[in-house]
Amino acid sequence: MSTNNEMQIRRTASNSRSTISSKSSSSSSSSSSLPKENKIRNTEPILYSEVAVRFNENSLEQCRTSVSVLSGCVAGIIGLTSYKGFIFYAFSMFFLSFLIYFYIRNEHRKFFTSLNHIFINGFFNGLLTYVLFWTFLYGMVHVY
Structure with a gap:
């Protein structure tokens, strides 16, 4: 790397997807009140030097x-x-x-x-x- 680029803040975006799953606690009578099982959310962490x-x-x-x-x-x-x-x-x-x-x-x-x-x-x-x-x-x- 050149010295010009070394002093810039590195910003990287990863395409990792985190899944959030909701667990059903006990047996409940209405299944429509429970949220969806898997929710997918994109996260882009910013890395700073x-x-x-x-x-x-x-x-x-x-x-x-x-x-x-x-x-x-x-x-x-x-x-x-x-x-x-x-x-x-x-x-x-x-x-x-x-x-x-x-x-x-x-x-x-x-x-x-x-x-x-x-x-x-x-x-x-x-x-x-x-x-x-x-x-x-x-x-x-x-x-x-």
């Missing part, structure tokens, strides 16, 4: 941290203050999430267990890094 899930979440976290640093630098240089800076952070994180979602083209189950990992998880983790670079570059450019 824990190593692949961790690697993908770690890669997403590194992307978020990098975008936090970059957007903090941009916000500091252009002189954003107050709530405008935080709106800029929210916009940059949403834009990153949109780009990642657009790049994987609706195949998020192939890389992540849910869609929340792309849009919601880790949104506030890069906030302190953003504020650090935002205030540092704002001070370097506009104060000194």
Whole structure:
């Protein structure tokens, strides 16, 4: 296997059929009230590689941290203050999430267990890094 495919979550569907049989307990007078003897249900188990899930979440976290640093630098240089800076952070994180979602083209189950990992998880983790670079570059450019 190539290294590109090793880090994707493996999703396999088995064609195993599980049968559920109901056992009649004691002799009853009405046989029509008993359910059918055999019910067949298709099950498709989804197998996830824990190593692949961790690697993908770690890669997403590194992307978020990098975008936090970059957007903090941009916000500091252009002189954003107050709530405008935080709106800029929210916009940059949403834009990153949109780009990642657009790049994987609706195949998020192939890389992540849910869609929340792309849009919601880790949104506030890069906030302190953003504020650090935002205030540092704002001070370097506009104060000194």
